[in-house]
Amino acid sequence: MATEIKVPTLGESVTEATIGELLKSVGDSVAVDEPIVSLETDKVAVEAPSPVAGVIKEFKVAVGDTVEVGAVLAIVDEDASAAKSADEPKAETPDAGAEKAAPAQAKEATASDSSQTLSPAVRRAVLEHGVDPSTIKGTGKDGRLTKEDVIAAAKVKGDTPAPAPTSSAPAPAPAATGERREERVKMTRMRQTIAKRLKGAQDNAALLTTFNDCDMSAVIEAREKYKDLFAKKHDIKLGFMGFFAKAACLALKDVPSVNAYIEGEEIVYHDYVDISVAVSAPNGLVVPVIRDAQDKGFAQIEKDIADFGKRARDGTLTMEDMKGGTFTISNGGVFGSLMSTPIINPPQSAVLGLHRIEDRPVVVDGEIVIRPMMYIALSYDHRLIDGREAVTALKIIKEAIEDPTRMLIDL
Secondary structure, eight states, rough: OOOOEEEOOOOTOOOOEEEEEESSSSEEEEEOOEEEEEOOSOOOEEEEEEESSSEEEEEEEEOOOETTTEEEEEEEEHHHHHHHHHTTTOOHHHHHHHHHHHHHHHHHHHHHHOOOOHHHHHHHHHHHOOOOOOGGGOOOOOOOOOOOHHHHHHHHHHHOOOOOOOSSSSSOOOOOOOOOOOOOOOOHHHHHHHHHHHHHHHHHHHHEEEEEEEOHHHHHHHHHHHHEEEHHHHOOOOHHHHHHHHHHHHHHSGGGGHHHHETTTEOOOOOOEEEEOOEEETTTTEOEETGGGGOOHHHHHHHHHHHHHHHHHTTTOOGGGGSSSSSEEEEGGGGGGGGOOOOOOTSSSSSEEEEEEEEEEEEEEEEEEEEEEEEEEEEETTSSSHHHHHHHHHHHHHHHHTHHHHHTTTT
């Protein structure tokens, strides 16, 4: 009996997706709920599983096709799977079995290598670093290669000493061809959506950015003092993002317009804080949401962030993880950024940008001292948020970071 595999429901307001990867080939066996196609939506990559066990008879789509919810992806033949299973127990002579085993194993290994489909980001990394993807063990979902796997393998390759020459005669140097290459890779649906949303934010909002700087001494001292106890009790590291998330909650409570957005001719205010955290994933930037951050402690916020980061790398974030959000925090400092003007995440009206920490000379009580400083930036929609409100909100965040006790006594 043949069963059609269709595009599953993708989430609220999402009606179509792009075929990102065929996880199986025609003739492959599939188990119940085993993924056969990877789909790229506007926000996340999702997988379409087979509801039955069988053998893939036919694919109705190809990589790059745009499909709507309910469209047929593939045909699975359940009878073929049963027939294949029935044939397997047949007895064979020892010699015949041995003769067939080796070619079968070789064929299986070859098929495994050839069926490994690389994402555009991984493919570019392979070309740039000159590594063989078939020799790398993938850490992504279902053992798939990630960009980080390729980079790690390239570092190991670079650290490995070159073998000694077997002959005293020098090897001829390869002739320089002077060839210059270009590669054209179609934008993923997620990258297209990111581009469209960010450009839309610039076109529709009156964007402005205000800056300040934070003395990180108190936060660094608190982390050093309590990091071991914190990790032992909560099984998670105490990071900087927890401090900034709680500081943002204080600021948004005192300046509610920064936590609001415009909808038509109305302003929508929120009595809760859902913080979108910008996370770098192999396919692009994603913004999963820490819900009700105002009610969560440092430990739960750090656990949420760590979980989002891991699932972003594995490609297992869901549409629900990124739904909503009233305010965004983007940490460019992890990549070395000194200062930036982040773009708001529509329909939100503000985003906090964090940057790298570096020792700088500052004046304290009339004396020049060296302190670990960080520039912070708040980009906001000037249609809704006045300059006084934006500056006040950023100042509250600065003061809370420089004196974390404020977060405990709600100042």
